[in-house]
Every structure is written in C-alpha cells, then in structure tokens.
Amino acid sequence: MISFVYDEEFNKYDLGLDHPLIGDKPKRILNLIKAKKFTDEIDIFKPNKATVEDLQRAHSKKYIEIIKELSKKGGMLSLDTPAPKGIFDIASLATGGTILAAEKLFNKYEISVNPLAGFHHAGRNSSSGFCFFNDIAVVIEYLREKKKLKKFLVIDLDVHHGNGTQEIYCEDKTVLNLSFHQDGRTLYPGTGKLEYIGKEKAKGYTINLPLPPGTGSNSYLYAVDQIIPRIVEQFKPEIIIYQSGVDTHHSDPLADLYLSYQTYYHLAQKIKKLSEEHCKKLLVLFGGGYNSDASTIAYYNIICALLEKTDYIRERDDFSYQKYNPVKNLVSELQKVLQPYWSF
Ligand SMILES: [Zn+2]
Numbered sequence: 001m002i003s004f005v006y007d008e009e010f011n012k013y014d015l016g017l018d019h020p021l022i023g024d025k026p027k028r029i030l031n032l033i034k035a036k037k038f039t040d041e042i043d044i045f046k047p048n049k050a051t052v053e054d055l056q057r058a059h060s061k062k063y064i065e066i067i068k069e070l071s072k073k074g075g076m077l078s079l080d081t082p083a084p085k086g087i088f089d090i091a092s093l094a095t096g097g098t099i100l101a102a103e104k105l106f107n108k109y110e111i112s113v114n115p116l117a118g119f120h121h122a123g124r125n126s127s128s129g130f131c132f133f134n135d136i137a138v139v140i141e142y143l144r145e146k147k148k149l150k151k152f153l154v155i156d157l158d159v160h161h162g163n164g165t166q167e168i169y170c171e172d173k174t175v176l177n178l179s180f181h182q183d184g185r186t187l188y189p190g191t192g193k194l195e196y197i198g199k200e201k202a203k204g205y206t207i208n209l210p211l212p213p214g215t216g217s218n219s220y221l222y223a224v225d226q227i228i229p230r231i232v233e234q235f236k237p238e239i240i241i242y243q244s245g246v247d248t249h250h251s252d253p254l255a256d257l258y259l260s261y262q263t264y265y266h267l268a269q270k271i272k273k274l275s276e277e278h279c280k281k282l283l284v285l286f287g288g289g290y291n292s293d294a295s296t297i298a299y300y301n302i303i304c305a306l307l308e309k310t311d312y313i314r315e316r317d318d319f320s321y322q323k324y325n326p327v328k329n330l331v332s333e334l335q336k337v338l339q340p341y342w343s344f
Helices: 008-012 025-035 052-056 061-073 087-104 135-146 163-169 217-235 261-278 292-306 324-338
Strands: 002-005 042-045 075-078 081-083 111-114 152-156 175-182 206-211 239-243 282-285
Touching: 002 087, 008 025, 008 087, 025 292, 042 087, 052 061, 052 087, 052 135, 061 075, 061 081, 061 087, 087 111, 087 135, 087 282, 111 292, 135 152, 135 163, 135 239, 135 282, 152 163, 152 217, 163 175, 163 206, 175 217, 206 217, 206 324, 217 261, 217 324, 239 261, 261 282, 261 292, 282 292
Parallel strands: 002 042, 002 111, 111 282, 152 175, 152 239, 175 206, 239 282
Antiparallel strands: 075 081
C-alpha cells in the first residue's frame, strides 16, 4: 500500500493558458490510476493547507507576505512566474499535501506521494521557476521539529537544478541535497555546477551533477548507479525525499535531456529499493513535467515501480547511450571532487 495525497483544488495550480505549467496534471494521473484499477493499493488522503507557521520554518515572514499580497489581485512573482489570484491558498495546499504525505510515513506507510510538489526553485526570501513555497524545505523543517528527524536526503532528479533547496541548505550538513540536472549553461536556473559542494562545515553535503543536453536513458542510469547508492549507504538518511520531475523526458518542451518512459520506472524502482534498505521512508514529490501527455505516462510508470507492477509503459529508445562517454567523465570528475567526503 502507498499513500497518495490529492485535492481537486490541486488542479488550480495553473499559471495561465500561455504558460508552460499545466494545471490538470494531478487529475490526469489520478484518472489513470483509477482506470488501471490501482486504487486497491493506493490510499488517497485530502490535505489541509500548510499554515503560516509551517511556511515560516523555511521562508521569511516578508516573503510569505509578498505572496499573500500578490494573491489578492494577481500579479507577477518574477519574470517567468505569474502569481494568479488565489495562488497563496493553492500553493499552501500543495505544501500542506507534502506535509500530510510525510505524516503518513509515520503511520503505516513506507511510501507516500504528492503529485503537486517538489517546488525546488523557491528560496527563503525569493523565488522564480513557477515555484512559490519550497515544500521540500517546509517538510524537512516540519519533520525536524515534530518527529525529531536529524538526517534528510533529497534526491532531486528534475531536469532543472534545485537552486532554492540548495540555497536553503548549503550550510547545513543534516540535509544532503543531491541534484542531477541539465547543465546550467544550457538551461534555467543556470546554477548547479559540479564543483559546488556546499559551504564551510557542510562541504560535501551539496552534490550536483550537471548533464549535457542530449543525455540518454542508459547514460543517465549509469550516473545514478555510480553516485546515489554509495551516498545513501554512507549518509544513512532517516528519510528520502525524491523529487521525481519528469521534464527529463525527450519530448519535454522546456529542456533537452533524452530519457524514455521506461527510465522513470527504473529510477523509481532503484530509489524505492534504497529506501527499503536504509530508512523505509520514501516521500515522492512529482516535480516538473511540461508535456502533459508524456508527463502523465512518466508519472504512471513511477507509480508502477512503487507498487511493483510490471505493466509499465515502454517506448522505443534509440538514444539510450547518447552522451555516454561525456557522462562517464562527469561522474569520474564528481567522484573526485567528493573524494574528501565520500568514498566510491
Ligand atoms: Zn523542472
């Protein structure tokens, strides 16, 4: 059994008709789960909005006020992020969804999913990239306070670098933020260099692998296998927060990685196994995905892996080893940079 949080209001997280963020993804994925009759193995829970107290564990009072104000009439949070009327409530509900999903990990579930989550571009005082509240940071601080957890691993596989999460935790070694993303020289937000590994005492607890445009599925999976299991074994997290963005798919209109549908199954399967072996608490936050049809299939494949269903959706993949050698070199370089902190 897995837990899944959902509210019809989730589908109102929509930034406008001419904006790439598509509002109906949660509904689409839920409909597919129902059509495939997975509902016997998925318990669905309705979240409450995160409170201002919850938000304040990760964001400044001033920033929260700015969103609240914008939300009254509508406006722009940043150049790429319109703030439609009412967005404060919807973003708070999405964040509350992540909190509820995490709560379920302390109440009989080992895996919990929020389909409207993983807003990794939001920093403490500012944001862009279609994000308002960083639910990853809000839930980490919630768990630190309420459940006394001390070691959090974020595995962020969205195609974009998790710059907001990095900004919040670059000086904190209780949160290991690991981000695989398309190279910032070719994609928003531009950050996430391989050499950047955190600040001061927390060096080694920020891990970035910037991948070249065109990276194929097997090249990507190679990098995952070479880096992630060894980090999990040595860091020994008490929870794994998996930002499972699917904007790495080859059809995504915003980015240029070349992952196939089946890759999402394999990624989720690997991370599920790591959670089973090390902490038995896996919080899956669906993250980005801007081709509506492809995203639904990719998320569906993630659910299949979490439920150990083998009838996931496959597609022909002629690009699987694309950029294999450059990725191999980057992996060696990253291992070298991390050598003082982790062994491989
Ligand atoms: Zn993204």
